[in-house]
Amino acid sequence: MLIRPKAGILDPQGLAVERALPALGFGGVREVHVGRLIELEVADVAQLPQMCEQLLANPLIEDYEIIAPA
Amino acid sequence: MLIRPKAGILDPQGLAVERALPALGFGGVREVHVGRLIELEVADVAQLPQMCEQLLANPLIEDYEIIAPA
Known part of the structure:
Protein backbone atom coordinates (compact mmCIF):
# COMPACT_ATOMS: atom_id res chain seq x y z
CA MET A 1 0.00 0.00 0.00
CA LEU A 2 1.08 3.54 -0.64
CA LEU A 24 23.09 19.95 -0.72
CA GLY A 25 23.47 21.30 -4.24
CA PHE A 26 20.44 19.67 -5.84
CA GLY A 27 18.46 22.24 -7.76
CA GLY A 28 15.17 22.20 -9.61
CA VAL A 29 13.26 20.17 -7.04
CA ARG A 30 9.54 20.87 -6.56
CA GLU A 31 6.42 19.33 -5.12
CA VAL A 32 8.08 17.00 -2.66
CA HIS A 33 5.69 14.76 -0.77
CA VAL A 34 6.67 12.10 1.73
CA GLY A 35 4.39 9.21 2.50
CA ARG A 36 4.69 5.59 3.56
CA LEU A 37 5.13 2.32 1.75
CA ASN A 58 -5.01 8.13 9.07
CA PRO A 59 -8.04 8.71 6.83
CA LEU A 60 -8.41 12.28 8.10
CA ILE A 61 -5.11 13.40 6.63
CA GLU A 62 -3.91 10.58 4.37
CA ASP A 63 -5.03 8.78 1.23
CA TYR A 64 -4.11 5.19 0.53
CA GLU A 65 -3.59 3.27 -2.65
CA ILE A 66 -3.58 -0.51 -2.78
CA ILE A 67 -1.30 -2.09 -5.37
CA ALA A 68 -1.23 -5.81 -6.10
CA PRO A 69 2.19 -7.30 -6.83
CA ALA A 70 3.00 -7.65 -10.53
CA MET B 1 11.18 6.86 -4.85
CA LEU B 2 10.40 3.88 -2.68
CA LEU B 24 -7.89 -5.87 15.29
CA GLY B 25 -9.31 -9.08 13.84
CA PHE B 26 -7.27 -9.21 10.63
CA GLY B 27 -5.76 -12.66 10.23
CA GLY B 28 -3.36 -14.23 7.76
CA VAL B 29 -0.97 -11.31 7.60
CA ARG B 30 2.73 -12.02 7.08
CA GLU B 31 5.94 -10.35 6.00
CA VAL B 32 4.96 -6.78 6.83
CA HIS B 33 7.54 -4.19 5.87
CA VAL B 34 7.16 -0.45 6.29
CA GLY B 35 9.16 1.96 4.20
CA ARG B 36 8.79 5.44 2.77
CA LEU B 37 7.32 6.85 -0.39
CA ASN B 58 20.05 5.70 4.80
CA PRO B 59 22.15 3.44 2.56
CA LEU B 60 23.41 1.46 5.55
CA ILE B 61 19.99 0.09 6.39
CA GLU B 62 17.72 1.00 3.47
CA ASP B 63 17.42 0.27 -0.23
CA TYR B 64 15.84 2.70 -2.64
CA GLU B 65 13.98 2.22 -5.89
CA ILE B 66 13.44 5.04 -8.36
CA ILE B 67 10.22 4.90 -10.34
CA ALA B 68 9.41 7.29 -13.16
CA PRO B 69 5.79 8.42 -13.40
CA ALA B 70 3.72 6.47 -15.91
Missing part, protein backbone atom coordinates in the same frame (compact mmCIF):
# COMPACT_ATOMS: atom_id res chain seq x y z
CA ILE A 3 0.01 6.09 1.98
CA ARG A 4 0.19 9.75 0.94
CA PRO A 5 -0.60 12.98 2.71
CA LYS A 6 -3.87 14.30 1.30
CA ALA A 7 -3.58 17.24 -1.11
CA GLY A 8 -3.78 20.48 0.82
CA ILE A 9 -2.72 18.91 4.12
CA LEU A 10 0.55 20.18 5.57
CA ASP A 11 3.39 17.78 4.75
CA PRO A 12 6.25 18.78 7.03
CA GLN A 13 8.53 15.96 5.88
CA GLY A 14 8.04 17.00 2.27
CA LEU A 15 8.79 20.62 3.10
CA ALA A 16 11.92 19.61 5.00
CA VAL A 17 13.21 17.59 2.05
CA GLU A 18 12.34 20.38 -0.38
CA ARG A 19 14.41 22.80 1.66
CA ALA A 20 17.29 20.45 2.36
CA LEU A 21 17.98 19.36 -1.22
CA PRO A 22 19.05 22.80 -2.57
CA ALA A 23 21.37 23.16 0.43
CA ILE A 38 3.63 -0.73 3.46
CA GLU A 39 4.23 -4.15 1.95
CA LEU A 40 2.69 -7.33 3.32
CA GLU A 41 1.40 -10.75 2.46
CA VAL A 42 -2.24 -11.27 3.31
CA ALA A 43 -4.56 -14.23 2.90
CA ASP A 44 -7.58 -12.13 1.89
CA VAL A 45 -6.89 -8.96 -0.10
CA ALA A 46 -10.49 -7.84 0.47
CA GLN A 47 -9.38 -6.97 4.01
CA LEU A 48 -6.85 -4.40 2.84
CA PRO A 49 -9.10 -1.30 2.60
CA GLN A 50 -10.34 -1.88 6.14
CA MET A 51 -6.78 -2.40 7.40
CA CYS A 52 -5.83 0.94 5.89
CA GLU A 53 -8.83 2.70 7.41
CA GLN A 54 -8.36 1.20 10.86
CA LEU A 55 -4.62 1.07 11.35
CA LEU A 56 -2.28 1.77 8.49
CA ALA A 57 -3.42 5.19 7.32
CA ILE B 3 12.65 3.44 0.36
CA ARG B 4 12.59 0.02 1.99
CA PRO B 5 14.38 -1.45 4.98
CA LYS B 6 17.09 -3.78 3.70
CA ALA B 7 16.36 -7.50 3.96
CA GLY B 8 17.66 -8.80 7.27
CA ILE B 9 17.61 -5.39 8.94
CA LEU B 10 15.25 -5.02 11.90
CA ASP B 11 12.02 -3.34 10.80
CA PRO B 12 10.29 -2.29 14.02
CA GLN B 13 7.41 -0.54 12.25
CA GLY B 14 6.73 -3.67 10.22
CA LEU B 15 6.79 -5.83 13.36
CA ALA B 16 4.42 -3.44 15.12
CA VAL B 17 1.94 -3.60 12.26
CA GLU B 18 2.24 -7.36 12.03
CA ARG B 19 1.35 -7.68 15.70
CA ALA B 20 -1.38 -5.05 15.70
CA LEU B 21 -3.41 -6.39 12.78
CA PRO B 22 -4.42 -9.72 14.38
CA ALA B 23 -5.47 -7.82 17.51
CA ILE B 38 8.92 10.07 -1.64
CA GLU B 39 7.39 11.83 -4.63
CA LEU B 40 8.88 14.91 -6.22
CA GLU B 41 9.34 16.83 -9.43
CA VAL B 42 12.94 17.28 -10.45
CA ALA B 43 14.57 18.98 -13.41
CA ASP B 44 17.29 16.35 -13.84
CA VAL B 45 16.36 12.75 -12.99
CA ALA B 46 20.03 11.78 -13.15
CA GLN B 47 20.37 13.48 -9.75
CA LEU B 48 17.94 11.11 -8.06
CA PRO B 49 20.35 8.31 -7.06
CA GLN B 50 22.68 10.81 -5.41
CA MET B 51 19.75 12.48 -3.61
CA CYS B 52 18.77 9.09 -2.22
CA GLU B 53 22.31 8.31 -1.11
CA GLN B 54 22.91 11.68 0.50
CA LEU B 55 19.58 12.60 2.06
CA LEU B 56 16.49 10.55 1.34
CA ALA B 57 17.58 7.05 2.29
Whole structure:
Protein backbone atom coordinates (compact mmCIF):
# COMPACT_ATOMS: atom_id res chain seq x y z
CA MET A 1 0.00 0.00 0.00
CA LEU A 2 1.08 3.54 -0.64
CA ILE A 3 0.01 6.09 1.98
CA ARG A 4 0.19 9.75 0.94
CA PRO A 5 -0.60 12.98 2.71
CA LYS A 6 -3.87 14.30 1.30
CA ALA A 7 -3.58 17.24 -1.11
CA GLY A 8 -3.78 20.48 0.82
CA ILE A 9 -2.72 18.91 4.12
CA LEU A 10 0.55 20.18 5.57
CA ASP A 11 3.39 17.78 4.75
CA PRO A 12 6.25 18.78 7.03
CA GLN A 13 8.53 15.96 5.88
CA GLY A 14 8.04 17.00 2.27
CA LEU A 15 8.79 20.62 3.10
CA ALA A 16 11.92 19.61 5.00
CA VAL A 17 13.21 17.59 2.05
CA GLU A 18 12.34 20.38 -0.38
CA ARG A 19 14.41 22.80 1.66
CA ALA A 20 17.29 20.45 2.36
CA LEU A 21 17.98 19.36 -1.22
CA PRO A 22 19.05 22.80 -2.57
CA ALA A 23 21.37 23.16 0.43
CA LEU A 24 23.09 19.95 -0.72
CA GLY A 25 23.47 21.30 -4.24
CA PHE A 26 20.44 19.67 -5.84
CA GLY A 27 18.46 22.24 -7.76
CA GLY A 28 15.17 22.20 -9.61
CA VAL A 29 13.26 20.17 -7.04
CA ARG A 30 9.54 20.87 -6.56
CA GLU A 31 6.42 19.33 -5.12
CA VAL A 32 8.08 17.00 -2.66
CA HIS A 33 5.69 14.76 -0.77
CA VAL A 34 6.67 12.10 1.73
CA GLY A 35 4.39 9.21 2.50
CA ARG A 36 4.69 5.59 3.56
CA LEU A 37 5.13 2.32 1.75
CA ILE A 38 3.63 -0.73 3.46
CA GLU A 39 4.23 -4.15 1.95
CA LEU A 40 2.69 -7.33 3.32
CA GLU A 41 1.40 -10.75 2.46
CA VAL A 42 -2.24 -11.27 3.31
CA ALA A 43 -4.56 -14.23 2.90
CA ASP A 44 -7.58 -12.13 1.89
CA VAL A 45 -6.89 -8.96 -0.10
CA ALA A 46 -10.49 -7.84 0.47
CA GLN A 47 -9.38 -6.97 4.01
CA LEU A 48 -6.85 -4.40 2.84
CA PRO A 49 -9.10 -1.30 2.60
CA GLN A 50 -10.34 -1.88 6.14
CA MET A 51 -6.78 -2.40 7.40
CA CYS A 52 -5.83 0.94 5.89
CA GLU A 53 -8.83 2.70 7.41
CA GLN A 54 -8.36 1.20 10.86
CA LEU A 55 -4.62 1.07 11.35
CA LEU A 56 -2.28 1.77 8.49
CA ALA A 57 -3.42 5.19 7.32
CA ASN A 58 -5.01 8.13 9.07
CA PRO A 59 -8.04 8.71 6.83
CA LEU A 60 -8.41 12.28 8.10
CA ILE A 61 -5.11 13.40 6.63
CA GLU A 62 -3.91 10.58 4.37
CA ASP A 63 -5.03 8.78 1.23
CA TYR A 64 -4.11 5.19 0.53
CA GLU A 65 -3.59 3.27 -2.65
CA ILE A 66 -3.58 -0.51 -2.78
CA ILE A 67 -1.30 -2.09 -5.37
CA ALA A 68 -1.23 -5.81 -6.10
CA PRO A 69 2.19 -7.30 -6.83
CA ALA A 70 3.00 -7.65 -10.53
CA MET B 1 11.18 6.86 -4.85
CA LEU B 2 10.40 3.88 -2.68
CA ILE B 3 12.65 3.44 0.36
CA ARG B 4 12.59 0.02 1.99
CA PRO B 5 14.38 -1.45 4.98
CA LYS B 6 17.09 -3.78 3.70
CA ALA B 7 16.36 -7.50 3.96
CA GLY B 8 17.66 -8.80 7.27
CA ILE B 9 17.61 -5.39 8.94
CA LEU B 10 15.25 -5.02 11.90
CA ASP B 11 12.02 -3.34 10.80
CA PRO B 12 10.29 -2.29 14.02
CA GLN B 13 7.41 -0.54 12.25
CA GLY B 14 6.73 -3.67 10.22
CA LEU B 15 6.79 -5.83 13.36
CA ALA B 16 4.42 -3.44 15.12
CA VAL B 17 1.94 -3.60 12.26
CA GLU B 18 2.24 -7.36 12.03
CA ARG B 19 1.35 -7.68 15.70
CA ALA B 20 -1.38 -5.05 15.70
CA LEU B 21 -3.41 -6.39 12.78
CA PRO B 22 -4.42 -9.72 14.38
CA ALA B 23 -5.47 -7.82 17.51
CA LEU B 24 -7.89 -5.87 15.29
CA GLY B 25 -9.31 -9.08 13.84
CA PHE B 26 -7.27 -9.21 10.63
CA GLY B 27 -5.76 -12.66 10.23
CA GLY B 28 -3.36 -14.23 7.76
CA VAL B 29 -0.97 -11.31 7.60
CA ARG B 30 2.73 -12.02 7.08
CA GLU B 31 5.94 -10.35 6.00
CA VAL B 32 4.96 -6.78 6.83
CA HIS B 33 7.54 -4.19 5.87
CA VAL B 34 7.16 -0.45 6.29
CA GLY B 35 9.16 1.96 4.20
CA ARG B 36 8.79 5.44 2.77
CA LEU B 37 7.32 6.85 -0.39
CA ILE B 38 8.92 10.07 -1.64
CA GLU B 39 7.39 11.83 -4.63
CA LEU B 40 8.88 14.91 -6.22
CA GLU B 41 9.34 16.83 -9.43
CA VAL B 42 12.94 17.28 -10.45
CA ALA B 43 14.57 18.98 -13.41
CA ASP B 44 17.29 16.35 -13.84
CA VAL B 45 16.36 12.75 -12.99
CA ALA B 46 20.03 11.78 -13.15
CA GLN B 47 20.37 13.48 -9.75
CA LEU B 48 17.94 11.11 -8.06
CA PRO B 49 20.35 8.31 -7.06
CA GLN B 50 22.68 10.81 -5.41
CA MET B 51 19.75 12.48 -3.61
CA CYS B 52 18.77 9.09 -2.22
CA GLU B 53 22.31 8.31 -1.11
CA GLN B 54 22.91 11.68 0.50
CA LEU B 55 19.58 12.60 2.06
CA LEU B 56 16.49 10.55 1.34
CA ALA B 57 17.58 7.05 2.29
CA ASN B 58 20.05 5.70 4.80
CA PRO B 59 22.15 3.44 2.56
CA LEU B 60 23.41 1.46 5.55
CA ILE B 61 19.99 0.09 6.39
CA GLU B 62 17.72 1.00 3.47
CA ASP B 63 17.42 0.27 -0.23
CA TYR B 64 15.84 2.70 -2.64
CA GLU B 65 13.98 2.22 -5.89
CA ILE B 66 13.44 5.04 -8.36
CA ILE B 67 10.22 4.90 -10.34
CA ALA B 68 9.41 7.29 -13.16
CA PRO B 69 5.79 8.42 -13.40
CA ALA B 70 3.72 6.47 -15.91
